[in-house]
Amino acid sequence: MPEVYNDYFGQFGGRYVAEVLRTPLDELQAAFVEAMDDSRFSAEFDEMSATFTGRPTPMVHAANSSRELGGAEVFIKLEGLANTGAHKINNAVGQILLAGRMGKTRIIAETGAGQHGVATAAVCAKLGFECTVYMGEVDIARQKPNVFWMELFGAEVRPVASGSRTLKDAVNEALRDWAASYGDTHYLLGSALGPSPYPDMVREFQSVVGRESESQIDRMIIKAGLDLAALVACVGGGSNAIGFFSPFLDRETPRLIGVEAGGTGTGPGQHAARMGGLGRAGIVHGYKSLFLLDADGQVQDTHSVSAGLDYPGIGPQLAALGLSGRVEFNRATDREALQALQFFARNEGLIFALESAHAGAEAIKLAPQLPKTGAIVVNMSGRGDKDLFITAKELDPERWKAFLLAEAGQIPQDRGDGGSRKSRGRRMM
């Protein structure tokens, strides 16, 4: 049995934080290890998963796509059908239940695209926790719909104006809050990274995706006489990938393929791909891993069409698995991700989140290279409804602009400012 708490994964991982955060992280580690050994905790998690998250999420045979690609059969794990639209809610449920056990009453979180923030705010609404979400000003401007949902759930969204005003700065700001507030506050980190025990904890809470997939694979692939060739997942920080891969990490097969954001090129600031030689070993945000850094160790800017992959570091366990060769890493460009989005929408009636569409793009490349007796499973970690304002602008700019202008024209002047940020959500409840 693999350990639930590892701290380090090869040379990566660790807990590089100021002394003030050692106490809350030591306590969190103890509470996590104890909860994972308590059947009442797993029963609570399973109950929330079944009645609130919407588990199990389906796996679908992408028959039309497989036929068109002409190689291995493609299957898609529809994790994006989970409540709030992505795998992020698994970790939010797990950590908020844990925070409750620890007697905390307030949750703070960082968010980039907003999916982790929305999941966190939803679970806080459901379980009665006060919720503050840190979000970079740049992300707030480009992900307005998710800000709206978080506030509707009663969360306070605090704009972050420091640094590049994106996800990495939201992490810094959440750490700053926590250094002063940990007495009553839990910091709900959204990906399998950060200081230990977060990488271990997030993997454990996301491993529900892998366990469920394993039994679906058995039923739909193995029993049908197909050979499971590969699992494919997109990798930003890597929480959906590590959860999806987790039951298979100690085996030699199938191939496990992580897909990073290739953005628009391989120069600094054009992509967010840390593996394959572009990242350097470094320490940022409390953990050691591969990051996009300059020679001094300063964090470089990143780019991806998908905000959820637009982050300079990769989770330490995935970085170690990449170096050991157990997980292969490839890239998909912005363009390839958008093409994959269109391909699976047309063929399968599915809208991939732009993040997950990077994994879809890899499947499109890989399937034709494999025999017809093979099967690959893509994790659609999120659904793409949230990306409407990005994809419509990219794929159908003229008509979309006309629509937005017409919509804006229909908002009466005197209702233009819906009151203060915080009161809006509260008033509606």
Place this chain on the structure above:
Amino acid sequence: MSKIMAHMVSFFPDRDRSMAVAEGLVTGGASYLEIQFPFSDPSADGPAIQTACRSALEAGFTVDKGFRFVAEVKRRFDVPIFIMTYAGLIYARGVREFISAGCDAGALGFILPDLTFGYDEGVCEVAEDLRTNVMPVIVTSMSKNRLKLLEERHPGYVYVALRHGITGNPTELGAENLGFLDRLEPLGARVMAGFGISERAQVETLDPHVHAAIVGSALVRTVAEAADRTSDRSIRQSADEIRSLLTEQMTGLVGGS
């Protein structure tokens, strides 16, 4: 007069004016300088120092230039210097290489808040080997076990953060944090304390309990405001303004005339 370790960010607002900052602080009576090497993601710092770090990076700071800056400050003002930075910069350079370059530049020691006991990347061993100081940053909420680890290190200097949270917010001095300082006496270390110290009255209160008080964000804010105010003047005029303001502020803080 009270002893103070004055904090500054190298290359903020730019290299030349940060030399004027160092001069102003030393002239005003700083006993030590804490020179921060800016990192892109300073997660333990409040807004004043974060903003300064970002400006310093935009002004062309590199680690090599940082060491040359420290060497020049040491040569010109002959003040004991601690280099403060984050794990990211040390790890990228290599622990031994970084510490050794800092020693060559004339630093008395290093302040590395996110390399704590148990996760220090061997920095304490290297420092011992090179006969220099790593000044642990500790907090009043530290567990007994962690305090024991501290004792076993026999540090020459200790940095106490007087409250939880980040740099720059106000701090209340009372029985809890002052009592903690007194309990450190058996360590035999030179105890310095900071976080939220901005006024002479606070320095006076701390004085009997510490070797030196640490002032950071309050000074960085002075630099930022002066740089803003003099943005339409020449660098030299701006540097003069910054230097004299800091001399005045430091003189007030140490209780000089």
